[in-house]
Amino acid sequence: MTEQLKTMLDRAAAQHFDPVDVDAITAAGDRTVRRRRVAAGVAGVAVLAVIGGTVAALAGSGDDKADFSDDPGFRTDVPMWTEGSVLHTPEATYELGVDVFTFVRTSEGIVFTGQISEERLGVYSFTGEGDPDKIGETEDPHLRSDPDGPYAGWLDQSGDRPEAVVIDQGSGDRVWSAPAKLSFSFPIVAIDGSSVYLADADEHPTHLVDLVTGEDVVLGDDGLGFVDVEGDLSAYLLEDADGAELGLEIRSDDRGVVEIRFGVDGLGVLSPGGRWISVGADDVSVYDTATGASVDLGATDAIPGMGIAWADRDTMLVVAQTAEALVLMSCEVPSGECEELTTFDDFSTLFAVPDSDLLWMLRGESGGLTVESSEVSASEAG
Amino acid sequence: MAARDRAAFADFVAARSGALHRAAYLMVGDVGLAQDLVQEALTKTYVAWPRLRDPANAEAYTRKAITTTAITWFRRKSWYGERPADxxxxxxxxxxxxxxxxxxxxxxxxxxxxxxxxxxxxxxxxxxxxxxxxxxxxxxxxxxxxxxxxxxxxxxxxxxxxxxxxxxxxxxxxxx
Known part of the structure; x- marks a missing residue:
């Protein structure tokens, strides 16, 4: 009976399914669009160059300009970046042996991902001496850490089941782990001090786990779009009743809510200590989290780009766009004084800056690594 | 967000989510996984909404997202432990x-x-x-x-x- 299979499939599929939460889906989708739009705005030139380029064939590409050093004074509260397998700091360069895809800093060193197969990344720990230690595997380039503390986390897929894991890079121990779902987003959305912020279906944190006490706090679902956290400050998207983006809001126990209305993409990076927040806008923009006022950075205000990470409490790493390249700068806040660190114009070499998801998203669009969140059309990116 | 018509997307979800869930269930064999799969696929569909133009395209796009994501999940060894494959x-x-x-x-x-x-x-x-x-x-x-x-x-x-x-x-x- 030709129809028997169809009938049996119909009967087998007659299950009860929970109603779809359209609001949650549109909120998650809006955040995805915003991230992509910011990424494209920061480095549209790079998108074009990389899409036509050779990212998929990067294995073995290195940096013959490297001046290698065994400097034992490895500091992470300084401007740093990677090109290929070389880590650059103001004092030294380090050959890591693996092309770095993404990396984050802790107080002890860096944790980075490097491609080990078409769809798989190795997760490595490097503390300034010897070779990096491979500490996990993943297909998700998101890494999370607090540069002020020893903890770093990621979605680990080296075992039979995916896990969200956190290591103490000082001891090298895995200090926390939990089963994770392979959903479109990453389970650890932020680490602040000993607090790990966890999400379920999207990037909105639903739980907070204290690594010291083991306390697991349910944060609930208040519908706010999570942006960043630092100490008692949390940054969320600011939207009107219809969901139109107005900017960001900074919440704290002491000061309540401070609104930052800049009317563009909802991406922000809080500085260590939380005095400043760099936001996604057409040009480099920094706001005072206490007042919500824009910080006058002088000529830096007109640089097309964004401060995408903080080296220390007042030093921001800015990726700026020129006609032909990306320029990495170190800029002081509030003076606005900037120093050019390097220029990324060779798109056959991977480059990464710390604590940022933006650059790998751009490279993901090229097909260099299969990452589900990289699916984007040219029309969406514009 | 003007290009993403939430009302139209909500109508599409209301009309087609049942069928999409059933197909997803047959692909993964687990109600919870099927719901995750549909949610992920619908999120991708919502992101792509401005270029899908009409509901027929949206359904085709969602179905493709469900299928390719399901295959990706199954290729990850870890998911085999979720079902009675043996x-x-x-x-x-x-x-x-x-x-x-x-x-x-x-x-x-x-x-x-x-x-x-x-x-x-x-x-x-x-x-x-x-x-x-x-x-x-x-x-x-x-x-x-x-x-x-x-x-x-x-x-x-x-x-x-x-x-x-x-x-x-x-x-x-x-x-x-």
Whole structure:
């Protein structure tokens, strides 16, 4: 009976399914669009160059300009970046042996991902001496850490089941782990001090786990779009009743809510200590989290780009766009004084800056690594 | 966000989520996973909404997202632990099995198919897509759909025995 299979499939599929939460889906989708739009705005030139380029064939590409050093004074509260397998700091360069895809800093060193197969990344720990230690595997380039503390986390897929894991890079121990779902987003959305912020279906944190006490706090679902956290400050998207983006809001126990209305993409990076927040806008923009006022950075205000990470409490790493390249700068806040660190114009070499998801998203669009969140059309990116 | 018409997207979800869930369930064999799969696929659909233009395109896009994501999940070794892939159905009970038992046997048999074959079964024989439409969803050649479909039917027949009569279907799908 030709129809028997169809009938049996119909009967087998007659299950009860929970109603779809359209609001949650549109909120998650809006955040995805915003991230992509910011990424494209920061480095549209790079998108074009990389899409036509050779990212998929990067294995073995290195940096013959490297001046290698065994400097034992490895500091992470300084401007740093990677090109290929070389880590650059103001004092030294380090050959890591693996092309770095993404990396984050802790107080002890860096944790980075490097491609080990078409769809798989190795997760490595490097503390300034010897070779990096491979500490996990993943297909998700998101890494999370607090540069002020020893903890770093990621979605680990080296075992039979995916896990969200956190290591103490000082001891090298895995200090926390939990089963994770392979959903479109990453389970650890932020680490602040000993607090790990966890999400379920999207990037909105639903739980907070204290690594010291083991306390697991349910944060609930208040519908706010999570942006960043630092100490008692949390940054969320600011939207009107219809969901139109107005900017960001900074919440704290002491000061309540401070609104930052800049009317563009909802991406922000809080500085260590939380005095400043760099936001996604057409040009480099920094706001005072206490007042919500824009910080006058002088000529830096007109640089097309964004401060995408903080080296220390007042030093921001800015990726700026020129006609032909990306320029990495170190800029002081509030003076606005900037120093050019390097220029990324060779798109056959991977480059990464710390604590940022933006650059790998751009490279993901090229097909260099299969990452589900990289699916984007040219029309969406514009 | 003006280009993303939330009301139209909500209408699409309301109209099609039931069918999408059922197809997703047949692909992954687990209600919770199916719900995750549909949510992920609908999020991708919402992101792509401005260029999909009409609901037919949206459904095709969502179906493709479900299928490719399901295949990706199954290729990750870890997901095999979520389903009874090692349990053969009790074919000796076929003659007196009730509907529930047959349904269980079918889901067990589907779980033992490679992910792409399982997707072909769902798309061709549940969703009633043509071979060309199925090939478009899977991103493969029509010939691949034919060969994968034939292999899938052969394995289903071997696994389910008398519980499932696929004679006509196999004679039509598999060239002599």
């Amino acid at each position: 349990q053969l159905p009790e074919t000796s009970e076929a003659g007196h099995a009730d509907a529930v038992a047959v349904r269980t046997s079918l889901m067990d048999a589907l779980a033992q198919l490679p992910p792409r074959q399982r997707a072909v079964v769902v798309l061709r024989y549940y969703e009633d897509l043509t071979e060309a439409q199925t090939a478009a969803v899977l991103g493969c050649a029509v010939g691949t759909v034919k060969s994968q479909g034939a292999a899938a039917l052969g394995k289903l027949r071997a696994l389910m025995g008398d519980q499932l009569d696929l004679t006509d279907l196999i004679s039509k799908e598999v060239p002599a």
